[in-house]
Amino acid sequence: MVAAANLVEVAALVGDTARATMLSALMGGQSLTGSELAFLARVSRPTASEHLSRMVEARLISVTRKRSYRYYRISSPLVACMLESIKLVAALEVPQRYQPRSARDAALRFGRTCYDHLAGRLGVAIADSLIACDCIVLGEDGGDVTDAGAKLLTEFGVDLSQKRRNRRIFCKPCLDWSERRYHIAGHVGAEIQRRCMELNWLTRVDDTRAVQLTTAGQAGLRDTFGLDNLGLQVDPLDLKVGA
């Protein structure tokens, strides 16, 4: 079977620390240059170059050239989805053994970007709320926005005009590794994140994937999506066990 060989190839690519670090860095959704990725993965530029070209050839990532830089990014939501699903299995690996929870992990658990949309308790809460008020239904192809949802989201400032172009990846559920629940990915998910950032409801924590809820965001999410009692930014439980 030809597919089996490719499966091994893809898994082997992800199964290297340097490459996996680069992929994780790119999961934030932003494009990064080769030198930046080399630094993040703690390898020399030649080594990084080698890794990156292999991943480009395997179509895990793609590259665009601007000036004399090369910007790399995750090539497809499917790749992001695959990485999330591997992470999900990896989380199963050490179930009862002591799991150190750093403050950073706690922040990630509260809210983070997943490729280009929101995940964590925050992402799941928004998804729950939109589903509960029939703004979004998950259907056969992954999901769709109802008329009521379109009204709400457009008022919120989300651009739904791409809606009909590619229904497939328009709004798809994405399994959350920390919450083990679905959150909203695809175009709609990306737009919701973009707008939350634009309104300054959420801010990135340094250069990590973690996001932080601002005071304006607390009020905004409550008024727009009916989200209340999201807990503090950081779940006390997470800190109690923290390292």
Add this chain to the structure above:
Amino acid sequence: MVAAANLVEVAALVGDTARATMLSALMGGQSLTGSELAFLARVSRPTASEHLSRMVEARLISVTRKRSYRYYRISSPLVACMLESIKLVAALEVPQRYQPRSARDAALRFGRTCYDHLAGRLGVAIADSLIACDCIVLGEDGGDVTDAGAKLLTEFGVDLSQKRRNRRIFCKPCLDWSERRYHIAGHVGAEIQRRCMELNWLTRVDDTRAVQLTTAGQAGLRDTFGLDNLGLQVDPLDLKVGA
């Protein structure tokens, strides 16, 4: 971040030909002994033993002892889902390059088992039909069976009594690597496959994951699920290019 290290570990485990072959063999849903897996992966028993114990330790597979045999199986649907999602990305890898399609691949494309449920054109067709007649809705936690669906499925001979025990994995969508559409996994998916086999509507092709539609099955699927014109067992297109 602790999760990143585990991600690498899991991917590296899958990224070895022998181990991936074993995992693929176990994707059929059946349990296999160490010697059988060693033979399938074309390695010696010591080597297989090493691989298997590593995968057990990583909780990708689990093992039960019966007599002096050890039976291995995929430890969780999440692992099966992960493998499918890696395969999906692997399928993206060589998009326009010439893809040889053997008769065997064609058979797999028509219908196959995916862990413990049906996939391929057949699996997708059944899912489509059940969703179209409102027998199944995909909801927040992945999916649920409606009252109409419960009636139809129970008449068909599916046991839904496990239904409330664990709603989570009761009925979940699973992305199909060849059709790139959802089919039905979870308990409901497993039961549908079991019943189709029991009624002799489907038979396994040799010891592969491919399944074949019998004459009784053609009539049965048409009458029960309104499935017609599933195409021949094998799509002529697949054979035309075949090797």
Add this chain to the structure above:
DNA sequence: AGGTGAGTTCGGCATGCACCGAACTCACGA
């Protein structure tokens, strides 16, 4: 035209690990 900084290619090194054969344990049955 020469300088600079990003990225690649090349050669060589080192280590990890997949693999096997031989010897071992262990469970079961005669």
Add this chain to the structure above:
DNA sequence: TCGTGAGTTCGGTGCATGCCGAACTCACCT
């Protein structure tokens, strides 16, 4: 109690590949 067959442990071999420094290309700027 001994034989048999499944599975494991151990020691040793060899290949694959991750890694780097040095030298190179290439784009852009002065």
